[in-house]
Amino acid sequence: MKISRRAQRVEPFYVMELAKAAAAQAAHAGANDRPMLYLNIGEPDFTAPPLVQEAAQRAIQAGHSQYTQATGLPALREAISGWYASRFRLNIDPQRIIVTAGASAALQLACLTLIDAGDEVLMPDPSYPCNRQFVQAAEGRAVLIPSGPENRFQLSAAQVKSSWVDATRGVLLASPSNPTGTSIARDELARIAQWVRNKGGVTMVDEIYLGLSFDDAYGHSALGLRGDDGTDLGEDIISINS
CATH class of the missing domain: 3.40.640.10 (Type I PLP-dependent aspartate aminotransferase-like (Major domain))
Structure with missing residues (x-):
């Protein structure tokens, strides 16, 4: 398959290669009772909190699994606006927020x-x-x-x-x-x-x-x-x- 010139100009993201090497090293270290802590990529070592998991399950069970508005759920945009108000005391119009x-x-x-x-x-x-x-x-x-x-x-x-x-x-x-x-x-x-x-x-x-x-x-x-x-x-x- 021919790849576009635009795609060919994209440089490798070397940190991902580093992450792969670290994962391999961690697997080897774990086998020798020497666990490693990952400090290379921005990915937590825990899953979503129970509250988030439960909310996702309720949404699916309630049938909220269709396409949303292109700019994001209105309630979510309102919540984000509220976060800016409480965290930074900024009044950001929800219409300006895109998810x-x-x-x-x-x-x-x-x-x-x-x-x-x-x-x-x-x-x-x-x-x-x-x-x-x-x-x-x-x-x-x-x-x-x-x-x-x-x-x-x-x-x-x-x-x-x-x-x-x-x-x-x-x-x-x-x-x-x-x-x-x-x-x-x-x-x-x-x-x-x-x-x-x-x-x-x-x-x-x-x-x-x-x-x-x-x-x-x-x-x-x-x-x-x-x-x-x-x-x-x-x-x-x-x-x-x-």
Whole structure:
């Protein structure tokens, strides 16, 4: 079967090969009474809580097994809105919330919706390898900008400004980041979002590890950002969470 050139350009996701090797090593270690703890991929070693299992069973028994609305169950979107209100004191309209089959699907849909052929998207290096593939699948170009410890391995507003060209469509960030675990300070993220907004671009922020941030300086959602003049920057930000 002939594979498309687009698919051929997708780079291997090497962490999965590492996971396979670790699983083989763990099996060998287990046979020798030396169990291993998996710290390689974001997958828990426990199943869904009993409450979730019971709710799923009740839904199936009640016949709730048909197609749902494309944007997600209204009750679920309401609940997510409520979570943002209780966790971050943000009033997010449920109509703005879209439920997808995981964060990767959300990033893929966002890129396909917002990026045209030839558009460039600024990203820090290091960053999650799959994210650049989403940009390339939309026929865009991921521009990887070296980001060192002086900036917590994140893009700075100065880097975004100096790297912005006519073809730049926006930025794709992750805070907290995979693989470094660092977050972007609130003020710095606001400066980035303000610049991108002024240039007519889009700011996409992967926030799937936001629940692991526990201090005020970094444990915030980009949806709550405001500019120096009080402008609600969150209105133009695409936040990916899970």
